[in-house]
Amino acid sequence: MKSRERVLAAINHQKPDRVPVDLGGMRSTGMMAMAYADLKQHLGVCEGAIYVFDPGQQLALIEEPILQRYGADVVPLDLGTISGWKPYRLPDGREALIRADFEMEPDGEGGWFQLDGGRRVGHMPASSYYFDSTYHPLAEATSAAEVDAYDLGEWTDADLRRLEREAKRLYEETDYAIMGGFGGAFLEAGQGLRGWDQFMVDIALDRPLAEAILHKVLDNNRRNVRRYLDAVGRYIQLIQVGGDLGTQAGPQLRPEWYYELLQPLEKAFWGEIHRLSDVKVFLHSCGGIYELIPGIIDAGCDVLNPVQTSAVGMEPERLKREFGERITFWGGGCDTQSVLPFGTPEQVYDHVSQRMRVFKPGGGYVFCQVHNIQAGTPPENIEAMYRAVHDNWAYGD
Amino acid sequence: MAGRRSFREMNLAIFRGEDPGGVLWQPRLEFWYDVNRKRGTLPERYAGASLLDLYDDCLASVRYFTWPLKVRQRSVRTREEWVGPKRLARYWETPVGTLREVVHYDEWDLSSYQDEYKVKTADDLAILEYIIQDQEWSWDQTTYEADLARVGERGAPQFYFRRSPLQGLFIEHMGFQPAIYALHDERDKVEHYLEVAAAADDAIYDLLCQGAEPIVNFGENIDAHMDPPTIWRQYHAPYYRRRLDQLHQAGKHVHIHIDGAMRPILGCIGECPFDGVEAATPEPQGDVTIEQIRQALGDMVLLDGIPAVYFLPTYPVEMLIECVQRLIALFYPRLVLGISDEIPPDGLIERVKLVGEMVADMG
Numbered sequence: 035m036k037s038r039e040r041v042l043a044a045i046n047h048q049k050p051d052r053v054p055v056d057l058g059g060m061r062s063t064g065m066m067a068m069a070y071a072d073l074k075q076h077l078g079v080c081e082g083a084i085y086v087f088d089p090g091q092q093l094a095l096i097e098e099p100i101l102q103r104y105g106a107d108v109v110p111l112d113l114g115t116i117s118g119w120k121p122y123r124l125p126d127g128r129e130a131l132i133r134a135d136f137e138m139e140p141d142g143e144g145g146w147f148q149l150d151g152g153r154r155v156g157h158m159p160a161s162s163y164y165f166d167s168t169y170h171p172l173a174e175a176t177s178a179a180e181v182d183a184y185d186l187g188e189w190t191d192a193d194l195r196r197l198e199r200e201a202k203r204l205y206e207e208t209d210y211a212i213m214g215g216f217g218g219a220f221l222e223a224g225q226g227l228r229g230w231d232q233f234m235v236d237i238a239l240d241r242p243l244a245e246a247i248l249h250k251v252l253d254n255n256r257r258n259v260r261r262y263l264d265a266v267g268r269y270i271q272l273i274q275v276g277g278d279l280g281t282q283a284g285p286q287l288r289p290e291w292y293y294e295l296l297q298p299l300e301k302a303f304w305g306e307i308h309r310l311s312d313v314k315v316f317l318h319s320c321g322g323i324y325e326l327i328p329g330i331i332d333a334g335c336d337v338l339n340p341v342q343t344s345a346v347g348m349e350p351e352r353l354k355r356e357f358g359e360r361i362t363f364w365g366g367g368c369d370t371q372s373v374l375p376f377g378t379p380e381q382v383y384d385h386v387s388q389r390m391r392v393f394k395p396g397g398g399y400v401f402c403q404v405h406n407i408q409a410g411t412p413p414e415n416i417e418a419m420y421r422a423v424h425d426n427w428a429y430g431d
Numbered sequence: 432m433a434g435r436r437s438f439r440e441m442n443l444a445i446f447r448g449e450d451p452g453g454v455l456w457q458p459r460l461e462f463w464y465d466v467n468r469k470r471g472t473l474p475e476r477y478a479g480a481s482l483l484d485l486y487d488d489c490l491a492s493v494r495y496f497t498w499p500l501k502v503r504q505r506s507v508r509t510r511e512e513w514v515g516p517k518r519l520a521r522y523w524e525t526p527v528g529t530l531r532e533v534v535h536y537d538e539w540d541l542s543s544y545q546d547e548y549k550v551k552t553a554d555d556l557a558i559l560e561y562i563i564q565d566q567e568w569s570w571d572q573t574t575y576e577a578d579l580a581r582v583g584e585r586g587a588p589q590f591y592f593r594r595s596p597l598q599g600l601f602i603e604h605m606g607f608q609p610a611i612y613a614l615h616d617e618r619d620k621v622e623h624y625l626e627v628a629a630a631a632d633d634a635i636y637d638l639l640c641q642g643a644e645p646i647v648n649f650g651e652n653i654d655a656h657m658d659p660p661t662i663w664r665q666y667h668a669p670y671y672r673r674r675l676d677q678l679h680q681a682g683k684h685v686h687i688h689i690d691g692a693m694r695p696i697l698g699c700i701g702e703c704p705f706d707g708v709e710a711a712t713p714e715p716q717g718d719v720t721i722e723q724i725r726q727a728l729g730d731m732v733l734l735d736g737i738p739a740v741y742f743l744p745t746y747p748v749e750m751l752i753e754c755v756q757r758l759i760a761l762f763y764p765r766l767v768l769g770i771s772d773e774i775p776p777d778g779l780i781e782r783v784k785l786v787g788e789m790v791a792d793m794g
């Protein structure tokens with residue numbers, strides 16, 4: 035089977051020849067650049083470079099030799115990979131390239147500010163490997179009118195044409211399944227516009243303001259996705275939507291608030307995607323979201339990622355048993371909080387083998403570790419993870 | 432300290448807006464001392480040393496050393512029982528119902544957190560209202576004078592007391608998440624409690640205004656993740672302004688303890704006329720830069736400012752030294768230099784002494 039067929043078979047809950055694999059198909063299934071540099075060095079892969087296509091998370095573009103080595107089946111359609119490159123130094127000082135349109139300036143303390151049109155919108159302190167978001171444009175808003183007046187922005191025609199060209203190239207010149215990195219979150223969008231804390235308090239104490247923001251986001255998402263799918267919908271197989279609904283300890287908000295406030299928006303938005311195309315809806319949501327999964331499925335989600343099995347309520351066996359026939363799990367294959375970075379290769383191998391035995395039966399599974407592989411993860415453990423995948427991925431007859 | 436003002440005089444001068452004549456180094460060492468003494472890990476040179484000996488050796492001033500406010504329940508019956516290792520249940524038995532909380536003590540019995548909050552539902556707030564209205568506050572002048580005599584010129588008397596009504600609900604009585612949900616579900620009951628609690632605080636503020644101590648701390652433990660601008664402006668700020676007005680009229684200086692995330696509320700802090708902010712924590716431990724703190728505080732006094740992690744061996748001492756120099760350059764004389772907010776038990780006490788020597792050398 036070709037990669038594209040394999041991924042679609044899995045999502046359609048048919049048994050492919052083997053479990054499909056994702057490494058770097060979107061911005062939560064990849065690897066931080068420092069870990070990637072360590073891995074390439076460990077494997078003796080000298081060609082290419084370290085391409086940081088997601089500066090905020092310091093994510094590396096996974097290159098062809100690594101995709102081939104691990105049997106990856108998915109590639110990203112992402113502006114970050116086609117915006118050109120410029121020289122950069124990773125936080126540990128190693129040479130790399132970063133997307134050419136990323137603006138930054140020193141903070142004077144060994145860290146960096148991220149800029150957007152000259153405005154400081156993010157900050158990576160000297161001791162950090164991430165840019166934290168520091169600008170929330172509607173932080174001071176107090177009325178729906180102020181929300182209404184704010185321009186959320188749209189895809190530009192130029193960006194859509196670039197994406198269209200790249201999607202066509204990937205579709206015609208490779209066999210990979212193509213993941214369109216769209217975004218289109220609701221809760222996370224509100225948190226970005228207002229600040230995480232403020233938006234959560236808005237939901238509790240100023241529901242009209244929260245609803246005004248969310249409905250504006252919905253309108254914008256629908257408008258954007260129509261144009262996006264018109265440009266690339268015939269080439270991509272998956273569209274990634276966001277965002278995080280959970281925490282380590284369970285849902286970010288009461289499940290009934292999700293069902294009354296957020297799920298109708300998801301239903302409207304994802305329904306629009308299904309009406310306009312055959313593209314599968316891929317939801318990335320971290321955290322413990324067990325109570326929300328029935329609603330996520332009902333709203334039209336086809337694929338759930340990253341399946342954070344270390345969070346409360348996310349036991350793999352129960353997820354597979356209760357939801358495995360109705361949604362495709364894309365992740366959950368290896369814990370990246372403890373096992374992958376801190377376990378021994380033997381522990382990683384056993385852990386991943388066990389996860390494959392849980393998630394593989396009956397299709398509906400794409401292997402991926404839980405979220406991105408973090409800086410400092412030993413390459414030996416990454417190798418052990420994929421050894422376990424390869425030893426367990428065949429479906430047979 | 433010959434030729435210099437005493438630490439107590441320097442401390443008062445800073446809040447009066449006068450030149451203190453040098454940098455006041457006022458780290459909080461109590462937890463470090465108590466834990467290390469209890470687990471037998473005090474450095475050899477401090478064997479037999481008292482806490483005040485430690486302060487003297489580190490060339491440091493003492494911030495908190497007296498708690499003269501006392502409270503008793505007039506009719507509410509209170510009792511305690513151990514319900515597990517390190518787990519203590521407390522009961523408040525009133526004619527309108529009983530509240531129970533369970534606190535969990537640390538390995539050394541020096542700090543605790545709530546395993547179970549006393550207020551489980553908004554209906555329990557009526558019992559809490561009864562309890563706080565049943566309280567009688569008094570000023571223990573004997574203890575106060577004894578504490579002053581014990582500490583002498585090492586610092587000016589100041590202390591913290593119970594938190595403002597909503598912050599108390601978040602941290603002590605109900606927990607943040609249940610309190611937020613209660614505000615959504617049964618706002619009338621919660622806001623009624625806040626009014627009752629604010630009125631019950633009158634007794635405390637009457638005593639504070641009559642007392643001799645010139646500096647008062649609002650030990651709020653503000654964290655912008657818990658107290659974003661809406662909460663600050665809608666609930667905290669009106670209370671603070673009212674109490675600040677009261678205390679300022681009585682000639683007191685007031686600082687507030689903000690030891691959590693700050694960035695979202697940087698623009699709110701200056702809206703309340705505090706005289707100082709305590710425990711503001713810059714990067715890499717906090718979420719703001721020293722410059723952002725400086726801008727947000729305006730003319731207020733910064734108390735502390737050095738991230739506690741700089742006292743851990745994982746951070747090079749040069750970072751600590753540079754931080755101290757920048758804090759002094761940016762804030763002096765509106766500065767009570769200290770640690771945000773305490774040196775952890777595994778912190779290097781030699782670094783505390785090093786800072787003491789740095790500021791002593793500056794004269």
